[in-house]
Amino acid sequence: MLAFTGSRLDRADNDRADPERLAGYMNWRARLLALDGLMPGMDQAGALAWGTLADAPEDAELVFLGLDGGKPCFACVPAAGDAAPRLANPAVWQAMASLTPDDLAIYGGARSIVDWHARHRFCAQCGGTTRIAKGGWQRECNQCAASHFPRTDPVAIMLVEYDGRLMLGRGKGWPEGRFSALAGFVEPGESIEEGVAREVLEESGVKVRDVTYIASQPWPFPSQLMIGCHGYADDDALVVDETELAEIRWFTREEVAASLAGDGPFAAPPAQAIAHHLLTWWRDR
Amino acid sequence: MLAFTGSRLDRADNDRADPERLAGYMNWRARLLALDGLMPGMDQAGALAWGTLADAPEDAELVFLGLDGGKPCFACVPAAGDAAPRLANPAVWQAMASLTPDDLAIYGGARSIVDWHARHRFCAQCGGTTRIAKGGWQRECNQCAASHFPRTDPVAIMLVEYDGRLMLGRGKGWPEGRFSALAGFVEPGESIEEGVAREVLEESGVKVRDVTYIASQPWPFPSQLMIGCHGYADDDALVVDETELAEIRWFTREEVAASLAGDGPFAAPPAQAIAHHLLTWWRDR
Structure with a gap:
């Protein structure tokens, strides 16, 4: 299997667009992916570390990653995106080497989307500020109402x-x-x-x-x-x-x-x- | 052959990044794709209409589309992009029906890129204004110097x-x-x-x-x-x-x-x- 594929998360796409269901996911059972900026947090066994939503700053932008055996999983948009986003750095490669294929897929998908948010806080169409929408699978402009979507x-x-x-x-x-x-x-x-x-x-x-x-x-x-x-x-x-x-x-x-x-x-x-x-x-x- | 494929233009990718060569292409031989906003201009035979760079407004942003049998081809970024970019409109479909496959490919590629420029005049990272670069295959932020690339x-x-x-x-x-x-x-x-x-x-x-x-x-x-x-x-x-x-x-x-x-x-x-x-x-x- 190719690295970064095979995530066990169910993206539950339809739930992203449903504000009520999404709000319902932000509960005490929800898990927050531990990230230090864009670097993966690891537990002592070398697996991805997870916390709870209580670990997120109060004004945090939260991305809904999907459901893991029914448990809602989120990641927090970091203060800054990758400054040289086209290049992987050695520290990431080292962390990657210890993750299971499944964890690597979850980390890769989460990294792409939180990095996109961190680098798209403004509207390319009008320069206005944007806000996170649909569980992090969209941003909306506060000024011209344009919608923006994660890029691949x-x-x-x-x-x-x-x-x-x-x-x-x-x-x-x-x-x-x-x-x-x-x-x-x-x-x-x-x-x-x-x-x-x-x-x-x-x-x-x-x-x-x-x-x-x-x-x-x-x-x-x-x-x-x-x-x-x-x-x-x-x-x-x-x-x-x-x-x-x-x-x-x-x-x-x-x-x-x-x-x-x-x-x-x-x-x-x-x-x-x-x-x-x-x-x-x-x-x- | 699939519609929108098979363009006869040579994109001459390496020349885009070479300011001197690019400036050299902006000569009296250069052709400017006739566009009315995002709609294709057509000649009396139903083919794509072309003018010269003299037809472009003085402050126009010009995208280098490629070489057509050695002749440099450009398109002008319109004032506004597609307001409902996910949907083709009936007038476009009518125009498309009369174009040859080759013309359709040139129009499609040009439309995508000039529309992207029209909807990306600001930097998603900092909100600053951006300027066209590399013959239209990049935009650069005037404020934070971030580079932005056409999206597919x-x-x-x-x-x-x-x-x-x-x-x-x-x-x-x-x-x-x-x-x-x-x-x-x-x-x-x-x-x-x-x-x-x-x-x-x-x-x-x-x-x-x-x-x-x-x-x-x-x-x-x-x-x-x-x-x-x-x-x-x-x-x-x-x-x-x-x-x-x-x-x-x-x-x-x-x-x-x-x-x-x-x-x-x-x-x-x-x-x-x-x-x-x-x-x-x-x-x-």
Whole structure:
């Protein structure tokens, strides 16, 4: 199973829009996810720590995460969002490594949405202040009444294959030897498949065809939907986009397998990343 | 080919971030997409109309759409965005019907992005004013320097099958007899497949399994990425979510085929919608 998927919470979507039912959930049985800013609070066993609503500041904005075996679960919007939201930081990775898959999914979803609230306290349409609504699945402008919804950004991440070898790239600023699948945001006006073809052409100069979907994963830094794809190239001649990438190389199946096993020509992406899953899929194909 | 895909423009992504190259594109050869607010301007042949940059107001915010056979193409951000951005309006549908697929793709992409700019003149983080950047593929806050990026919202739209019959729903407020695939936004913290399962359970009470991806389409009202999927149900007992749907029914392959041909028990979705494509895929499966 992919990291950040498989949350045990029932989002109880319909209850969010029902103020009475939502108010009813804010009771003594409700659990509040322990967060230090955006970092997960952990108990002594290394699981996510939970408190009660009494732990929240009086003026706190509370997000309804869902029901856990009937128990309402909330998280508190922190004072500030992630200052560099596109990057995961080492402390988060360390915490992530100790969480069970189930806890990781709950933390990831909660982090994305409370971070969104922290960075959307004003209305993009008129500049007015906004307030939380529908249990945290909406914000409303106090001035122009515009509604705003949590954001999820689709990102295409792709394995491109030519003659039995796989194209992997090393991003600018990455350590020597670390390689992963190319990726980029799907833009307004394009399908997933068109996004894949554009990104690959832009970053590598390679034309890609026969794009297929493999798997998807939510990625909470800050809130991407990673859409994993595979495609074929007709040529292996590279024109590397040096504004984004340090290098691109083609790797054989044996090299990919060895690297996934920790003993190959490149450092593979971490197990939590969909890129790892995609490489494993390709190795076993 | 799905409507709104297949644009002939080269987005020339790398040039957006290069102020010199971008300034060089703003020349006498550049073309300006004719828009009346968000409505497409059309020439006498029913094609998209284009002018020159001289047609833009002096203080216009210009979005670089890409290169058309080397010619730089721009669109102007209108005074106001779509007031009801989730709904296409009849005048747009009429205009859409006369455009070639290629023109429709250019219009759809341009509409999404200029509408986003028109509704994002302020910084969601601090309330300050923002200015256009990177040829319209970014906005920057004049106050806190936050960067903002055009938004694309992933929506799962799904065919759910049980015992050779397909689940289709009629939305609240839709005319009698009009049915389509269920759909809903993929939320932070879930994969596409999890979004499909949650939406189906929430709207129909039906558990879905073995979800597979079929196709995707950009939808410019205002800027969705429609992700078409298929899944199987283990049961056909329905618990309809009456806050969102007027009714749900199960249709046989023959009924779907007849309805797509205009002579069946329900009015099928229009050819431009991915739902139409999905139904056709299922009919021919």
